Every structure is written in C-alpha cells, then in structure tokens.
Amino acid sequence: MPSSLPIVFVVDDDVSVRESLELMIRFAGWQPELFESAQAFLAHPRPAVPSCLVLDVNLPDLNGLDLQSSIGDDRPEMPIIFITGYGDIPLTVRAMKAGAAEFLTKPFEDDVLLRAMGDALERSRDTLAREQTLHVLRDAYESLTPREREVLAMVVVGRLNKQIAADLGISEITVKAHRGKVMRKMKARSLADLVKMAAQLPLAPITRD
The missing domain is CATH 3.40.50.2300 (Response regulator)
Known part of the structure; x- marks a missing residue:
C-alpha cells in the first residue's frame, strides 16, 4: 500500500x-x-x-x-x-x-x-x-444545465429574479426554481458563498434572447 x-x-x-x-x-x-x-x-x-x-x-x-x-x-x-x-x-x-x-x-x-x-x-x-x-x-459547475449556468452568471452579478426572467424570457417562478437548483448543486450556503465560488470558475457568458 x-x-x-x-x-x-x-x-x-x-x-x-x-x-x-x-x-x-x-x-x-x-x-x-x-x-x-x-x-x-x-x-x-x-x-x-x-x-x-x-x-x-x-x-x-x-x-x-x-x-x-x-x-x-x-x-x-x-x-x-x-x-x-x-x-x-x-x-x-x-x-x-x-x-x-x-x-x-x-x-x-x-x-x-x-x-x-x-x-x-x-x-x-x-x-x-x-x-x-x-x-x-468545477465538478459541481459541470453538473449544472446550460440554463442554470446562465442564471448563475446573472445572480452573482446582482441581477434580480424579475430582471433575469425578463432577460431570459422565462417566468420569475422558473428563475426561482433554477436558483434553488443552482444553490443545491453548488452546495452554496448563501448568495455570498455562491459569489465566492463563481469568482473561481469560467462562467458561461450571459445571453439575451
């Protein structure tokens, strides 16, 4: 051994x-x-x-x-x-x-x-x-869906749920659901924790429809 x-x-x-x-x-x-x-x-x-x-x-x-x-x-x-x-x-x-x-x-x-x-x-x-x-x-980030990565990128720069919903053309309830999944998959305890994690990652670019 x-x-x-x-x-x-x-x-x-x-x-x-x-x-x-x-x-x-x-x-x-x-x-x-x-x-x-x-x-x-x-x-x-x-x-x-x-x-x-x-x-x-x-x-x-x-x-x-x-x-x-x-x-x-x-x-x-x-x-x-x-x-x-x-x-x-x-x-x-x-x-x-x-x-x-x-x-x-x-x-x-x-x-x-x-x-x-x-x-x-x-x-x-x-x-x-x-x-x-x-x-x-990085493994946790790879587990996110493309949409969840978009939401993550917007959340950590301070975008509100309603702003994210408007940018992505989805409902605010859907944004909240994505945020919840992001927090769970990334094992983030708070928004501040998520921001610190994001600073270490190559985040997907923010796109707008």
Whole structure:
C-alpha cells in the first residue's frame, strides 16, 4: 500500500549528500526519495501527497535551474529548495524569481534545512487542498444545465429574479426554481458563498434572447 507520508525529493549527484539528507528526512518523519540526476527525477510519477524538492543547482545532465523551469507549471504543489556549494547572487535571484521556496549555500545548519523543508511541505499541503476544493467546485459547475449556468452568471452579478426572467424570457417562478437548483448543486450556503465560488470558475457568458 502506498505511503501517505509527505515526500521530500532530493536531486543531488553527490552520494554522500544524498545519504546524509536521507537520514535527516527519515528522522523528521517524512519519506525520502533520492535521485542522482534531474532525468531520473523526471521519470518518477507525480506524488499524490504533500511534497517538496531539495535540488542541487549543479547537476551533470539538466541543471537545477533548468529542472525548475521544466516542472514549474506542471507541479505547483511541489516547492523547491535549492542547495549549492557556491554563493552566486544572480543564480539566487533567478531561482527565487521563478518561485523557489529557499536557496541555501553550503555549509548550512541542519535545522535551517529542516525548517525550510517543513515550511515547503506545509505550503504543498495548502496547495493540494486548494486544488482539491477547486476540482470539487468545477465538478459541481459541470453538473449544472446550460440554463442554470446562465442564471448563475446573472445572480452573482446582482441581477434580480424579475430582471433575469425578463432577460431570459422565462417566468420569475422558473428563475426561482433554477436558483434553488443552482444553490443545491453548488452546495452554496448563501448568495455570498455562491459569489465566492463563481469568482473561481469560467462562467458561461450571459445571453439575451
């Protein structure tokens, strides 16, 4: 059965670094996954649990910054902690601008890296939770009929039932029925709740007969 522990990926071509970090990660209660190259890491399937990546800047095949660029959009839930033996301000700036969680220059204290990994895993957990919430929200929206989506789009911009009825050429009672179904399907507790949901969705355009 797959482990549900948070995963800390390590990509470093130095075996002594990998072994040292493996012990540290296990001691902290997380699951280590170790790779000697960027290509080996890329061949690993995307995890379904909170994760972060401890990444050496200088790698033999694809360097750390190029790896960051290649996975940045695909794995937003996986914060990257760079480690390097060379202090290089331009590299640091480039990595941080691209979204790196941390950039550490060796030697660094173990507790500094542990704290960075803990913060990154918490950030990953939050991102995964938001993605799950959005997935459920999109599924609910997909369950609406085209007419219900039209009513939703009008309701959340403040249109009154009688205005919606006039725009769509239907009765006010029918509008109320559609609103009720929208609230139930979207699991919205209030109009304010529905407005917040709609802000996260690509709503159908408002049409008028």
